[in-house]
Amino acid sequence: MKNLEIERKFLVLDDRYKAFAVRHHEIMQGYLCKDKDRTIRVRIRDNEAFLTIKSATNQKGIARFEWERTIDVEDAKQLLQLALPGVIEKTRWIIPAAEPGLEWEVDEFLGRLAGQTLAELELEDETQPFTKPEWLGEEVTGNPQYYNANM
Numbered sequence: 001m002k003n004l005e006i007e008r009k010f011l012v013l014d015d016r017y018k019a020f021a022v023r024h025h026e027i028m029q030g031y032l033c034k035d036k037d038r039t040i041r042v043r044i045r046d047n048e049a050f051l052t053i054k055s056a057t058n059q060k061g062i063a064r065f066e067w068e069r070t071i072d073v074e075d076a077k078q079l080l081q082l083a084l085p086g087v088i089e090k091t092r093w094i095i096p097a098a099e100p101g102l103e104w105e106v107d108e109f110l111g112r113l114a115g116q117t118l119a120e121l122e123l124e125d126e127t128q129p130f131t132k133p134e135w136l137g138e139e140v141t142g143n144p145q146y147y148n149a150n151m
Helices: 015-020 073-081
Strands: 004-012 023-034 038-045 048-055 063-071 088-096 103-109 117-122 136-139
Touching (some): 023 073, 048 073, 063 073
Antiparallel strands (some): 004 117, 004 136, 023 038, 038 048, 048 063, 088 103, 103 117
16 A cells, blocks of 8 residues: 555664664654644654654554655744644664665654664564564554654
């Protein structure tokens, strides 16, 4: 299905993942809308900006509709001024997964969320197998407490 995001999310035990990182990005994001059925997010990643609309997840908490488009960075900065309280700052570390073509995205939160680190893996389908690195902890896929919009 077009515009379908399928991801698994985990807590991270420690910073061993950094030794495997191939790049990282600085991210600032805020939400213009966040309710049980949808979120509208504005994100600045390094020198790029995006507007993203996501639906609620399916019953397993793994898949959801995601629509994302590039927008002007200056527009994104203005939209962040309209964001709901709780703008998120984080460093995203990119780590190749054991499976070719897959990458772990490890978010090290900064500011008010400092100390929280989460890892996500986007998959092609909900049953796709993958190898868990030794630095991964408990799976929190589908747990609303760990949705960025709720943090």
